[in-house]
Amino acid sequence: MSTDLRGRVALVTGAARGMGAAHARRLAAAGATVAVNDREDSEALSALATEIGGMTAPGDVSDPKSCRALATHVAATTGRLDVLVANHAYMTMAPLLEHADDDWWKVVDTNLGGTFYLVQSVLPHMRRTGAGRIVVIASEWGVTGWPEATAYAAAKSGLISLVKTLGRELAREHIIVNAVAPGVIDTPQLQVDADAAGVGLDDIHRRYAEAIPLGRIGSADEVAVAVELLSDFDLEAVVGQVISCNGGSTRTRA
Amino acid sequence: MTDQPVALVTGGASGIGAAVVEALTARGYTVGCLDLNPGPAENTWAVDVSDADAVARAVGQLQDRLGPVSAVVTSAGYYEMAPVSDISEDAWRRMLRVHLGGLVNVARATLPDLIATRGSLVAVASELAVGGGDEDAHYAAAKGAILGLVRSLAVEVADTGVRVNCVAPGPTDTPLLAPDSPWRAPEYLQTLPLRRLTAPSEVARCVEYLVCDATFSTGDVVNVNSGAVI
Numbered sequence A: 001m002s003t004d005l006r007g008r009v010a011l012v013t014g015a016a017r018g019m020g021a022a023h024a025r026r027l028a029a030a031g032a033t034v035a036v037n038d039r040e041d042s043e044a045l046s047a048l049a050t051e052i053g054g055m056t057a058p059g060d061v062s063d064p065k066s067c068r069a070l071a072t073h074v075a076a077t078t079g080r081l082d083v084l085v086a087n088h089a090y091m092t093m094a095p096l097l098e099h100a101d102d103d104w105w106k107v108v109d110t111n112l113g114g115t116f117y118l119v120q121s122v123l124p125h126m127r128r129t130g131a132g133r134i135v136v137i138a139s140e141w142g143v144t145g146w147p148e149a150t151a152y153a154a155a156k157s158g159l160i161s162l163v164k165t166l167g168r169e170l171a172r173e174h175i176i177v178n179a180v181a182p183g184v185i186d187t188p189q190l191q192v193d194a195d196a197a198g199v200g201l202d203d204i205h206r207r208y209a210e211a212i213p214l215g216r217i218g219s220a221d222e223v224a225v226a227v228e229l230l231s232d233f234d235l236e237a238v239v240g241q242v243i244s245c246n247g248g249s250t251r252t253r254a
Numbered sequence B: 001m002t003d004q005p006v007a008l009v010t011g012g013a014s015g016i017g018a019a020v021v022e023a024l025t026a027r028g029y030t031v032g033c034l035d036l037n038p039g040p041a042e043n044t045w046a047v048d049v050s051d052a053d054a055v056a057r058a059v060g061q062l063q064d065r066l067g068p069v070s071a072v073v074t075s076a077g078y079y080e081m082a083p084v085s086d087i088s089e090d091a092w093r094r095m096l097r098v099h100l101g102g103l104v105n106v107a108r109a110t111l112p113d114l115i116a117t118r119g120s121l122v123a124v125a126s127e128l129a130v131g132g133g134d135e136d137a138h139y140a141a142a143k144g145a146i147l148g149l150v151r152s153l154a155v156e157v158a159d160t161g162v163r164v165n166c167v168a169p170g171p172t173d174t175p176l177l178a179p180d181s182p183w184r185a186p187e188y189l190q191t192l193p194l195r196r197l198t199a200p201s202e203v204a205r206c207v208e209y210l211v212c213d214a215t216f217s218t219g220d221v222v223n224v225n226s227g228a229v230i
Helices: A018-029 A043-051 A064-078 A101-129 A140-144 A150-173 A189-197 A201-210 A220-230 B015-026 B052-066 B089-117 B127-131 B137-156 B200-213
Strands: A009-012 A033-036 A083-086 A132-137 A175-182 A242-245 B006-010 B030-035 B044-046 B069-074 B120-124 B163-169 B221-224
Touching (some): A009 A018, A009 A064, A018 A220, A033 A043, A033 A064, A064 A101, A083 A101, A101 A175, A132 A150, A189 A201, B006 B015, B006 B052, B015 B030, B044 B052, B052 B089, B069 B089, B089 B137, B120 B200, B127 B137, B127 B163, B127 B221, B163 B200, B200 B221
Parallel strands (some): A009 A033, B069 B120
């Protein structure tokens, strides 16, 4: 792609594996220094930081204090913070009446609350340089809803509305906020789905692929291309939007 | 013939289309254009895209000269304002034939190539297709129809690997917006979250993304509109 992020610093949350790692690699390939976050430090996180010439920034993003510390740490180490990719997620599913109250709120507080606190934490750094890019990873289910995913779908829908509102609120400051809504993507989460359904990984891939017009599930990098687009500082006019990467399954609704 | 992939851009001589030509050329495409007023550019055919036979002939010549087309961008169009009671039968018909008909004519002429190359089509719609307009009902209806066609064609050809998507630009700084257009008025620009018109290069950036990078997106619309419709 034609994105040039040389001299820019990006923070990617939930980056130890799956989609977050793909976003971090993409932004680093475009020239950014990337701070990779996950809830805990791990060999995978350190290895990724080393691979892409970035830094680790572990911390629990559902905790507001931790979000502020993270942003301060990255900006203090690198001198700036230009791009936030809020990719972290926590998902559990259950019929509404069976979903334990604590866990229901943990889904909302991690996905929606965590991103809210992260945005609050990175804003002062973006304001200092007079520009920023915030890319929130929502979900197809935040657009369509899904049975037995009330907490997750509500949190992801909430993220879409947060993005639309912040898009309106911050664009005049050249801080551009958008969302990406992935469909079914080949990540470690699919093994969890396969185990829950009592089938193999190939079977679960095939089942999901049947419902996708392009006839296959997506790769993490096919979501990362959208993150790269929305991190491009030569592109300001996409504001408060949701870019879908789902093989055609929603055909635009956002 | 060329070793590079070939793109066809309608309305490529000016405005958004010209910016798309520049972006796709930078990504390694050899670009041929269909345009009503083509100017001196090479590989450009003077065609009214509402004329199916003329489109088919020009596409045939373009294929003979450049090779099979693996990317199509339909950008040809025009804008005019009129209250609904003043939109004549001719004005209505022309608006639909150029925008919706132009897309259909070009899609029909290039689909065999797109299937053979597992290529991609991007239609240029408008924010008015998403949010509706005011005193431009024929334009909003024609652009809205493009969204319906794109969403349907996307699924119809998905099993061939061809992707079909849309960009929906907001008020963009091109000759299509007259100097006295209400869309250029400072009072209007102040209502936009971004406080300025969209640049043609920004629309082209999104088209480039859909053509070259968005391999898991089809039937989608990328809204590039300075925040006009969120």
